[in-house]
Amino acid sequence: MSFVSQFKAQARVMAGDLRHRKIIRTALRNYEIVRDVRKASFQDWQGARQLAAETKWQAVNHLDQHLEQFTAKLESRGTKVHWASNAAQAREIVLKIVKDKKAKSVIKSKAMTSEEIHLNDALEHAGLNVVESDLGELIVQLRKEAPYHIVFPSMHLTRDEISELFQRELGSAATNDPEELTMIARRALRKKYLTADIGITGANFAIAETGMISITENEGNARLTAALPKTMISLIGIEKVLPRMEDLALFLPMLATMGTGQQLTCYNTLYSGPRQPGETDGPEEWHVVLLDNHRTELLADAEQRDALHCIRCGACLNVCPIFRNVGGHTYATTYSGPIGSVITPHLRGLQDWKHLSSASSLCGACTETCPVKIDLHHHLLQNRRNAAKQQPSFAEKTSFKLFAFAANRPALWNFGKKMARIFQPLQGLVKGTPVDPAKAWTQTRDLPQLAPESFKDWWRNRK
Amino acid sequence: MSEREKILGRIREALKVGAPHPHSHTHAHPSPTSPPSTPRKWLPKVGETYDEQLALFAKNAAELKADFQLFNSAAEARQGIAALRDKEKWQQVAGHSGDLTNAICPALNLPLLRTDKPYDVHALEACDAGISECDALIAQTGTVLVTNRSAGGRALSVLPPHHVVLARRDQLVADLPAAFALLQQRYATNYPSMISFITGPSRTGDIERILVLGAHGPKKLTIICF
Amino acid sequence: MTVTLFIPCFVDALFPRAGISMVQILEGLGHKVAFPESISCCGQPPFNSGYWDEARTVAAKVLPQLANSEAIVIGSGSCGAMLKVFYPQLFENTPQATLAKQISDRTWEFSDFLVSKLGVTDLGAKFPHKVTFHDGCHGLRELGLKKSPRALLGKVNGLELVEMGEAETCCGFGGTFATKFPMISTAMGEVKCASATETKAEYIVSNDSSCLMHIQGLLSRQANPLKTIHLAEVLNLK
Numbered sequence A: 001m002s003f004v005s006q007f008k009a010q011a012r013v014m015a016g017d018l019r020h021r022k023i024i025r026t027a028l029r030n031y032e033i034v035r036d037v038r039k040a041s042f043q044d045w046q047g048a049r050q051l052a053a054e055t056k057w058q059a060v061n062h063l064d065q066h067l068e069q070f071t072a073k074l075e076s077r078g079t080k081v082h083w084a085s086n087a088a089q090a091r092e093i094v095l096k097i098v099k100d101k102k103a104k105s106v107i108k109s110k111a112m113t114s115e116e117i118h119l120n121d122a123l124e125h126a127g128l129n130v131v132e133s134d135l136g137e138l139i140v141q142l143r144k145e146a147p148y149h150i151v152f153p154s155m156h157l158t159r160d161e162i163s164e165l166f167q168r169e170l171g172s173a174a175t176n177d178p179e180e181l182t183m184i185a186r187r188a189l190r191k192k193y194l195t196a197d198i199g200i201t202g203a204n205f206a207i208a209e210t211g212m213i214s215i216t217e218n219e220g221n222a223r224l225t226a227a228l229p230k231t232m233i234s235l236i237g238i239e240k241v242l243p244r245m246e247d248l249a250l251f252l253p254m255l256a257t258m259g260t261g262q263q264l265t266c267y268n269t270l271y272s273g274p275r276q277p278g279e280t281d282g283p284e285e286w287h288v289v290l291l292d293n294h295r296t297e298l299l300a301d302a303e304q305r306d307a308l309h310c311i312r313c314g315a316c317l318n319v320c321p322i323f324r325n326v327g328g329h330t331y332a333t334t335y336s337g338p339i340g341s342v343i344t345p346h347l348r349g350l351q352d353w354k355h356l357s358s359a360s361s362l363c364g365a366c367t368e369t370c371p372v373k374i375d376l377h378h379h380l381l382q383n384r385r386n387a388a389k390q391q392p393s394f395a396e397k398t399s400f401k402l403f404a405f406a407a408n409r410p411a412l413w414n415f416g417k418k419m420a421r422i423f424q425p426l427q428g429l430v431k432g433t434p435v436d437p438a439k440a441w442t443q444t445r446d447l448p449q450l451a452p453e454s455f456k457d458w459w460r461n462r463k
Numbered sequence B: 001m002s003e004r005e006k007i008l009g010r011i012r013e014a015l016k017v018g019a020p021h022p023h024s025h026t027h028a029h030p031s032p033t034s035p036p037s038t039p040r041k042w043l044p045k046v047g048e049t050y051d052e053q054l055a056l057f058a059k060n061a062a063e064l065k066a067d068f069q070l071f072n073s074a075a076e077a078r079q080g081i082a083a084l085r086d087k088e089k090w091q092q093v094a095g096h097s098g099d100l101t102n103a104i105c106p107a108l109n110l111p112l113l114r115t116d117k118p119y120d121v122h123a124l125e126a127c128d129a130g131i132s133e134c135d136a137l138i139a140q141t142g143t144v145l146v147t148n149r150s151a152g153g154r155a156l157s158v159l160p161p162h163h164v165v166l167a168r169r170d171q172l173v174a175d176l177p178a179a180f181a182l183l184q185q186r187y188a189t190n191y192p193s194m195i196s197f198i199t200g201p202s203r204t205g206d207i208e209r210i211l212v213l214g215a216h217g218p219k220k221l222t223i224i225c226f
Numbered sequence C: 001m002t003v004t005l006f007i008p009c010f011v012d013a014l015f016p017r018a019g020i021s022m023v024q025i026l027e028g029l030g031h032k033v034a035f036p037e038s039i040s041c042c043g044q045p046p047f048n049s050g051y052w053d054e055a056r057t058v059a060a061k062v063l064p065q066l067a068n069s070e071a072i073v074i075g076s077g078s079c080g081a082m083l084k085v086f087y088p089q090l091f092e093n094t095p096q097a098t099l100a101k102q103i104s105d106r107t108w109e110f111s112d113f114l115v116s117k118l119g120v121t122d123l124g125a126k127f128p129h130k131v132t133f134h135d136g137c138h139g140l141r142e143l144g145l146k147k148s149p150r151a152l153l154g155k156v157n158g159l160e161l162v163e164m165g166e167a168e169t170c171c172g173f174g175g176t177f178a179t180k181f182p183m184i185s186t187a188m189g190e191v192k193c194a195s196a197t198e199t200k201a202e203y204i205v206s207n208d209s210s211c212l213m214h215i216q217g218l219l220s221r222q223a224n225p226l227k228t229i230h231l232a233e234v235l236n237l238k
Helices: A003-015 A018-041 A045-061 A063-076 A087-100 A112-116 A119-125 A135-142 A159-170 A178-195 A221-225 A245-260 A295-300 A305-309 A315-319 A321-326 A337-348 A350-358 A365-369 A376-390 A394-407 A410-430 A455-462 B003-014 B050-063 B074-088 B099-108 B121-125 B176-187 C009-013 C016-028 C044-048 C052-066 C077-090 C097-105 C110-117 C137-142 C147-153 C182-198 C209-221 C231-235
Strands: A080-084 A105-108 A129-132 A198-201 A205-207 A212-217 A231-237 A267-271 A285-291 B067-070 B093-095 B112-114 B129-132 B136-138 B143-147 B162-167 B194-198 B220-225 C002-006 C032-034 C071-074 C107-109 C130-134 C203-206 C227-230
Touching: A003 A018, A003 A321, A003 A350, A003 C182, A018 A245, A018 A315, A018 A321, A045 A063, A045 A245, A045 A305, A063 A080, A063 A205, A063 A285, A063 B003, A080 A087, A080 B003, A087 A119, A087 A198, A087 A231, A087 A285, A105 A178, A105 A221, A112 A119, A112 A231, A119 A129, A129 A135, A135 A159, A135 A178, A159 A178, A178 A221, A178 B121, A198 A221, A205 A245, A212 A221, A212 A245, A221 A267, A245 A267, A245 B176, A295 A305, A295 A337, A295 B003, A305 A337, A315 A321, A315 A337, A315 A365, A321 C182, A337 A350, A337 A365, A337 A376, A350 A376, A365 A376, A365 C137, A376 C052, A394 A410, A394 C044, A394 C052, A455 C009, A455 C016, B050 B067, B074 B099, B074 B162, B074 B220, B093 B099, B099 B129, B099 B162, B136 B176, B143 B162, B143 B176, C002 C016, C009 C016, C009 C209, C016 C032, C016 C227, C016 C231, C044 C052, C044 C077, C052 C077, C052 C097, C071 C077, C071 C110, C077 C097, C077 C107, C077 C137, C097 C107, C107 C110, C110 C147, C110 C231, C130 C147, C130 C182, C130 C209, C147 C231, C182 C209, C203 C209, C203 C231, C209 C227, C227 C231
Parallel strands: A080 A285, A105 A129, A105 A198, A198 A231, A231 A285, B067 B220, B093 B112, B093 B129, B129 B162, B162 B220, C002 C032, C002 C071, C071 C107, C130 C203, C203 C227
Antiparallel strands: A205 A212, A212 A267, A267 B194, B136 B143, B143 B194
């Protein structure tokens, strides 16, 4: 089955799953309330968005300079910086470090880039024990499914489902109390933190001026991942740069506001090196892996370059009516929702993934909410245009050519209306059957009737 | 050619074509004209006076379920931490050497594991509390700013189930821009390898978006300020 | 002034009353209404599907017919956005770029034209019913419309406006999206209908008939007594 057929089949199932839609709607309603309180506390939210957009513009449009500065600073303090053009290279780099260290166990904090390059599979194939430390990621890892949402990996699950999972996979006692379930996970992971050979993190931001990465989290699992194991590896998309450390004074509260409706996420931590002389803990070795993986292609598309400004807050997913009705798994790719629909064609291939850009009503709620003002819904339209230009569908191109032909010939257009008026009652006979030409509409909706007197008829008659 | 050169080469090639500056994409939200480079003007407002800022910090801490205890002297703070020890029934604690920790921790009369000397992480895991100093308290967000240099390493403030922060009243700063300025002033030539903005005890919302404290980091955060 | 009325293809064929109401309102205010009879469509269907050459073929025939208009008024947020926002993009770097920009500058959505251009909010209308308003996405987000429809409804005699929770949420029509991804389109429409029903309104009013067509299709299929009506029709009732 093609990606688009799979998408449509899954969308059909999920759109009809009212229980799932209700869970998501409730979760997001709670998020909206706190998000709006946080937005309202800004003195000028729109001003903040504009500054954030301009700061990211500076960062991405001088990306080479910022990456060079970032790397130089990191290397001056003992960090090893690696550059990976694609997913395979990134996996190779990590596997080599793991092999050199003769590592047996890996603990990970949340890193969407590691999902993107399918790192866990590669590590497990190489015989390593890999544990996700973020509670949501741990839950979906145990369920052997992909994260549902880039910020809330397990938002589609109820406490009962999580309880059953923990009983099955962790041997824990039956309880559906969220606090007790969290404590079960905490206890299960404690030993892993203390004994893991390697800690792997992502990063939310890469600060060029001071050579630091910034990691945002609520649980403290990333702080532990960066404190205890002897070797630390951080996987970062090259687009994550910010020019200066103090840019975080704007970005950290905006990320928290739009990501989770918090004023600030619980732990925002800057790392500038492995354990330095005089320091008593922290990794002895720190490897930073910079990942391209088609980001430079997106960079080269000047029209859509601002998609690289994304701070992965998830706000666009939360407001998207498509996401809310079909859910994150339907997209079948690492990044879902509007941002995912915009960038996946660039990251994985336009023709295979253009359907994500088509599965949208272009309502614009995503663009409106994006804290860095990415022109998301217009990029969806541009993807459609680019896809049609690269490989037009014969059926669509022909029908639109006919459409244009008719639209430009009023006599022909009016004739078409007359014919439609004659045939409409016939459609009523086959309504809902496989031969109904309007089946896509009439399966769930009544068809509007053609007016006996069109506006043009009325206008002509009044003269 | 190294991958580094290839990637930088692709970036430079791509950037030969300029991208449009961010502007209002729709008519609905016109852009303000050239905003200032500091975000202070847009961020949530913070009072101008120390008292207002202190009150704001206390309010934020309460909402975050961080325990903010204000004392008038080191002596009172010593009493405070002893009371905390009794309430929480601490048997072992961890900490580091510093002006404030040296002045306050002896009041506990408990063995103190030092994390600013080589230490055994399993011993730290067995501690009931980690006591550290901090670089600043940030009023705007109720945040404690620590570094691994000022707060006994990377693990002390996150591994034990209770993190106790000792702070002086004059360590209060107004907002995030002020906190970053402080870091620059203090450490610009040699940053600690870890700087952390701690805003409340550890938490998660991953189970049905219900807030639970103490996910992996400390379940309790106490700030003793004097 | 002479107001050129642009009638979307679906209004012409399916919802002429909305167009007729606009004519009568504008003439009632003392303006002359011009209507270029040979315009069939603004070209949005091929445009939204990515076939911009075909869209340009249609739009190129539209431009000269509006070239001499003083003001172009459209009773639809989506067609309004096509002319105002997307025509300049469609004709960028072509000989018609300037003309497209001029037409864009002179294009107004109907409620915005009344309130912002003519400064009129009270049309002496009477519609003694409880209504809720659906903000069509193109009008809301491409054209920035939120206040004008409500300002006009506020002056209608006997009308009670109750806002629905999902007023700004997309109804799910989205043009060809409605038939390319009907299951998602329907789910979105269900959310809209449920929110409207919660208000206990008798009518859903909107400034976009294409949205109303989709919403009404669902309401009728569900045997939901809620009715849909275009803003212009409400404003034309006495």
